[in-house]
Amino acid sequence: MKKIVLTAIIIFGSIYIFFIPPEPVGFKIFMKLVPMALILTFAAMTPTFVSRNYKRTIIAGLLVCMIADGVIYWFLAGLITFFIGHVFYIFAFKSVSRNRVPIWAAIPLLLYGVFMAVLLAGSQFSVGQSVMGFAIIAYIAVILLMGWMAIRTRLKLTIVGALLFIFSDSVLAIDRFVLDIPYRDAFVMVTYYAAQVFIAASIGSRVIQYSVNRNNLIR
Template sequence: MARKILLAFIILFGLYYIFFFSHIDQRLTLIFKIIPMILIIFMAATTKAQSIKKYQLFIIIGLVFCMIGDYTLQWFLIGLTSFLIGHIFYIFAFSSTSEQPVPKWAKGLLLLYGAIMAIWIASTVFKSGETVLTVAVLAYMSIILTMGWTAIRTRSTFAIIGAILFIVSDSYLAVNKFVMPLPFSHEVIMLTYYCAQLLIALSIVQYSEIRSKVVQ
């Protein structure tokens, strides 16, 4: 019951920030932005998971760094670095599992997508003379695609869909910021982002159930 109430508050605050952003006092926007993340972290930390403490700990640390990234994204490179660290901890979590191999077609799609985005976005940033930012963007792309790659290993649909949504959210953000303005950018970026983080947090329960079945 308590989990359902917490989940309802996460959805409520998330939707409020996404669709009523313009009505929030500018001094409070960053606070409202991280409230859903604070609740998601609390949910992940209070989840009772059997025999996957390392997975749970890595996910929680990843969520914390992503929340810091939310708050510091106004200083883009600082926020990007914090998100990158968060993804590294997600990779640690997903890599600690080995429930299934990554199919060749999934590897191929991720590599192809990464190459297309790198050429499109990084080349645009490089042409503007931002060499350091170009390197940072390329590094971030590599890490987030690796995160998606390793998520498949978990057999958790929540982890896999969450990772894919994160890639979608960051791709939309990158194109909107560096290439061209996209419609409903705030709504699309934040909706996919919150859904991604929530699903990754919920994967703690799902992966715990997967491990329990394997042990039995």
């Protein structure tokens, strides 16, 4: 059954990305939400090997992101709603995070965050859009924290999903505030849907813990 749902996600995601016209907006929004509803279904069907709290929080994050997909046409409202979705993901990832990840692994994320803040928020401050500039900085901070917490889980599906989410949001933001990117919608939505699928699938990840004797692995 899960394979059927995954196939449906691919089919409806492709239909939305490549075949649905911009107008009417209401129908476009509806078709955009169909793959997310299927991803939510996929997440609910996935048995958890992490924890029940992780599954519940991931599903809550997916639901909030689905709402954000519907209101993103009002950009600031969408930005705030996605911000809340990332907060849910942060709490989910934190609940299974492990401290054995070296802090230097955060350096690429920090450098990337500074670069994006200067590029995106700087473009808004330069034209007097201070509110949007600060909103962008806050969003960059929360999505990078989400990425860092994903790395700390050491769950491959979680990490891939978080990095794809960062890539998708980066393309969208650069296109909106800096320069036009060819085939933006395809880049943004393919990586976005993929990110949500990976995060949903991470519910079924197997967490490896160490016993007192670190040579003995307990699954």
